[in-house]
Amino acid sequence: MKDVNLGVLLINTDFKLIDISDMACTIFGMEKEEVIDKSLDEIFKSVPREYQLVQRTILEGMVTKNHAVSLINETQRYELLMDSNTLKNSSGDTVGAYIILKDVSNLRSLEEQVQRSDRLAMIGQIAAGTAHEIRNPLTSIKGFLQVIKKSLKENEMNQEFEFTNIMLTEIDRINGLVSEFLLLSKPRDFVFEQVDLTKVMQEIKPIIHNEAILHDVEVHYHPANDLPFILANKELIKQVCLNICKNGIEAMVDGGTLSITEKIDEKNKQVSIEIHDTGPGIPSFLVDKIFDPFFTTKQEGTGLGLSVCQRIIHDIGGTIRVSSKGFGTTFIISMPLPAG
Numbered sequence: 001m002k003d004v005n006l007g008v009l010l011i012n013t014d015f016k017l018i019d020i021s022d023m024a025c026t027i028f029g030m031e032k033e034e035v036i037d038k039s040l041d042e043i044f045k046s047v048p049r050e051y052q053l054v055q056r057t058i059l060e061g062m063v064t065k066n067h068a069v070s071l072i073n074e075t076q077r078y079e080l081l082m083d084s085n086t087l088k089n090s091s092g093d094t095v096g097a098y099i100i101l102k103d104v105s106n107l108r109s110l111e112e113q114v115q116r117s118d119r120l121a122m123i124g125q126i127a128a129g130t131a132h133e134i135r136n137p138l139t140s141i142k143g144f145l146q147v148i149k150k151s152l153k154e155n156e157m158n159q160e161f162e163f164t165n166i167m168l169t170e171i172d173r174i175n176g177l178v179s180e181f182l183l184l185s186k187p188r189d190f191v192f193e194q195v196d197l198t199k200v201m202q203e204i205k206p207i208i209h210n211e212a213i214l215h216d217v218e219v220h221y222h223p224a225n226d227l228p229f230i231l232a233n234k235e236l237i238k239q240v241c242l243n244i245c246k247n248g249i250e251a252m253v254d255g256g257t258l259s260i261t262e263k264i265d266e267k268n269k270q271v272s273i274e275i276h277d278t279g280p281g282i283p284s285f286l287v288d289k290i291f292d293p294f295f296t297t298k299q300e301g302t303g304l305g306l307s308v309c310q311r312i313i314h315d316i317g318g319t320i321r322v323s324s325k326g327f328g329t330t331f332i333i334s335m336p337l338p339a340g
């Protein structure tokens with residue numbers, strides 16, 4: 001009863017608690033000495049009868065199996081599965097009953113994660129369907145516009161010529177948005193290759209520096225020596241690192257420092273890139289939302305950046321974690337090393 005990793009309660013025919021496991025005490029938030037030999041009516045007297053987990057009817061043979069219950073004590077919320085049945089002696093008389101509680105809180109949160117990624121997959125499918133429908137007409141609009149632009153120039157219609165330039169930039173913007181959309185859908189031609197993360201970072205460094213200068217941000221880059229290859233798609237990994245660095249830079253409105261650190265975690269067989277900014281941080285009530293598609297706090301934001309990143313990293317079996325405690329934010333991208 002002491003070490004058993006289950007909530008166990010044994011009661012006798014008087015509805016008194018005979019024994020209780022340590023875990024059950026933790027779940028109910030009570031001390032064993034205070035409750036043993038007491039009637040369950042008394043122990044749970046503050047709980048209205050209809051909400052009491054254990055009813056007298058179990059002594060009358062009411063059996064439960066995998067009955068899901070949620071329970072909140074002072075410190076924690078538990079998702080439990082409850083089994084209960086009567087205990088009989090060798091001649092078949094009821095001598096009491098048992099209740100077993102299995103803590104499935106972790107499974108529940110896993111379930112929520114699955115639902116979340118299901119939702120993302122659905123959005124991805126819709127995106128894949130509509131993105132091409134948007135892109136094809138755009139291509140022909142762009143083509144004809146370039147023809148018009150040329151003749152406007154030849155006819156010296158300067159103002160109209162300027163308009164076409166604006167139109168072309170706007171079309172490029174829609175195209176960019178549609179590209180992000182397409183990344184949300186699972187890329188069908190996803191080619192796995194050996195990717196050298198340090199090289200990826202070298203290639204995107206100029207882009208990050210440009211962005212940083214615009215925002216008066218300093219960039220510190222700490223590469224790791226001999227970072228092993230990972231199996232992924234180079235272009236997609238670039239996109240992930242760029243998105244997260246850009247977010248960091250955009251968050252630092254009054255300037256600041258962006259630090260990028262590569263790490264090898266031999267024990268867990270993974271490599272990680274930590275991207276830290278000295279911005280205002282993310283309020284805790286928003287942390288769960290930032291990976292949702294279309295969630296943005298920016299005027300010009302799409303809210304697609306992080307959901308795209310998460311999709312890409314999940315597809316290679318990695319994780320993106322975020323830690324933001326009041327000041328500054330760190331995104332940790334962990335990616336598994338190939339086996340062997």
Ligand SMILES: Nc1ncnc2c1ncn2[C@@H]1O[C@H](COP(=O)(O)OP(=O)(O)O)[C@@H](O)[C@H]1O
Pocket residue numbers: 243247248249251277279280281282290291295296297298300301302303304305306307329
């Ligand atoms: N480093 C960061 N610091 C503070 N907030 C951040 C940071 N990164 C992301 N966020 C928040 O997450 C939101 C979603 O980011 P993202 O998916 O990239 O979309 P977008 O950049 O278009 O808003 C941002 O609008 C911002 O509120």
Ligand SMILES: [Mg+2]
Pocket residue numbers: 243246247305306
């Ligand atoms: Mg972004």
